[in-house]
Amino acid sequence: MTRDEVIETVARGESLRGASLHHVDLSYAELTRADLSYAELTRADLSWADLSKAYLYWTDLSWTDLSGIDLSEANLSRADLRQSDLSGANLGEAYLYDASLSGAYVINANLSKAYLARANLFRADLSRAYLYLAKYDDDTIFPEGFNPEAEGMVKI
Numbered sequence: 379m380t381r382d383e384v385i386e387t388v389a390r391g392e393s394l395r396g397a398s399l400h401h402v403d404l405s406y407a408e409l410t411r412a413d414l415s416y417a418e419l420t421r422a423d424l425s426w427a428d429l430s431k432a433y434l435y436w437t438d439l440s441w442t443d444l445s446g447i448d449l450s451e452a453n454l455s456r457a458d459l460r461q462s463d464l465s466g467a468n469l470g471e472a473y474l475y476d477a478s479l480s481g482a483y484v485i486n487a488n489l490s491k492a493y494l495a496r497a498n499l500f501r502a503d504l505s506r507a508y509l510y511l512a513k514y515d516d517d518t519i520f521p522e523g524f525n526p527e528a529e530g531m532v533k534i
Contacts, residue, residue: 381407388412405443430468450488494518495534504529 379387379399385407387394393413400420407427415435419442426446433453440460448468455475465485469492476496485505495515502521510530520526526533 385409425463494531499524 396416403423405423405425413433423443425443428448430448430450436456438458442462446466450470453473457477459479461481463483467487469489471491473493478498480500482502488508492512496517498519512531
């Protein structure tokens with residue numbers, strides 16, 4: 379699919395469930411409430427796109443440019459975000475249950491009130507990330523030496 383086809387499909391309220399969108403440039407795209415569950419977006423460019431309230435269940439976003447993206451209130455449950463660039467991203471109130479952010483760049487990102495139960499943040503760069511009131515559990519994996527309580531996170 380082309381960039382225009384993706385944007386038009388979402389604008390019509392149609393699902394892109396399971397779509398293969400490798401390497402697609404969707405930077406600055408308006409994709410609010412898009413259903414991209416099970417989609418393959420490896421190495422796509424979604425920088426500064428609006429995917430607020432989007433459904434990204436089990437979506438492959440590994441090695442993807444997500445810098446500056448709006449993923450507020452998005453469902454990223456079981457999403458693969460390994461090695462992705464989430465610098466400056468808004469993940470406020472995002473649902474990241476069992477998501478893999480291993481090795482991701484989450485620098486200056488907003489994760490306030492995000493749900494991170496069972497999330498894998500091993501080797502993620504959380505420098506200057508805002509994690510106030512983000513929820514985690516005993517199964518959440520943090521980078522070595524990371525103190526969730528010191529960041530204002532809430533254990534559930």
